[in-house]
Amino acid sequence: MSETDLKRECAKKALALIPDHSIVGLGGGSTIRHLIQFIKEKPERNIQVVTPSTQTRRLCLANGLTVLHTEAVDHIDLAFDGCDQVDEQLNALKSGGGIHTLEKLIATMADEYILLVDQSKYAPTLTFEKPVVLELLAEAQAYVTHQVKQLGGRPVMRQSEGKDGFTISDNGHPLMDVFFQNVRNIRQLNRELASIRGVIDTSLFVNVATKALIAGKDGIKWLNK
Numbered sequence: 001m002s003e004t005d006l007k008r009e010c011a012k013k014a015l016a017l018i019p020d021h022s023i024v025g026l027g028g029g030s031t032i033r034h035l036i037q038f039i040k041e042k043p044e045r046n047i048q049v050v051t052p053s054t055q056t057r058r059l060c061l062a063n064g065l066t067v068l069h070t071e072a073v074d075h076i077d078l079a080f081d082g083c084d085q086v087d088e089q090l091n092a093l094k095s096g097g098g099i100h101t102l103e104k105l106i107a108t109m110a111d112e113y114i115l116l117v118d119q120s121k122y123a124p125t126l127t128f129e130k131p132v133v134l135e136l137l138a139e140a141q142a143y144v145t146h147q148v149k150q151l152g153g154r155p156v157m158r159q160s161e162g163k164d165g166f167t168i169s170d171n172g173h174p175l176m177d178v179f180f181q182n183v184r185n186i187r188q189l190n191r192e193l194a195s196i197r198g199v200i201d202t203s204l205f206v207n208v209a210t211k212a213l214i215a216g217k218d219g220i221k222w223l224n225k
């Protein structure tokens with residue numbers, strides 16, 4: 001099975017978990033794009049969407065799905081998202097999109113937050129080949145840089161290729177990529193990063209995901225707490 005087929009299988013399985021007439025959170029990425037196509041094929045199920053991702057929002061609207069404003073929603077039945085890596089404790093690292101603050105909000109508002117991944121994204125423990133992303137107040141940049149170095153991180157302000165200045169998140173804040181080696185205690189690292197004044201949120205998801213669906217050549221497996 002190709003990677004695309006695995007992602008589609010994962011999305012198909014996810015569709016089967018969504019109750020009729022429910023509000024579902026959808027993050028970003030290619031697996032979520034497959035799920036949108038499946039939801040579109042079932043208009044009679046009346047599934048409404050909340051999303052932290054501008055791209056997902058546009059795609060849902062283009063496919064005729066109802067997208068609710070997050071600020072008007074106080075409860076989400078279940079939410080699905082991709083990630084860059086997930087481990088056996090359901091710790092997850094997200095670093096690509098820079099929308100982790102809203103992703104975590106939607107995850108927390110949902111009864112279940114289920115990660116959809118193919119086998120290549122699973123590791124017994126997170127390897128930190130990709131950075132932890134911090135969304136931060138612009139005024140705190142120098143302070144956060146200093147604090148992050150104290151924790152053994154190598155901070156790099158995110159910049160878009162060919163553009164002047166730092167990349168700004170959808171929420172209007174700069175993003176700092178922080179590279180770590182030899183992380184011994186993921187929970188503690190996340191606690192320490194999140195408690196630096198000026199950090200809005202980290203892209204480490206600790207104690208956030210409730211399950212993961214992992215698609216591999218031998219089928220789809222559940223990862224539970």
Ligand code: 5RP
Pocket residue numbers: 027028029030031032081082083084093094095096097098116
């Ligand atoms: C970015 C993310 C995305 O959700 C993730 O990369 C999407 O992955 P895929 O395209 O394989 O579904 O977490 O940080």
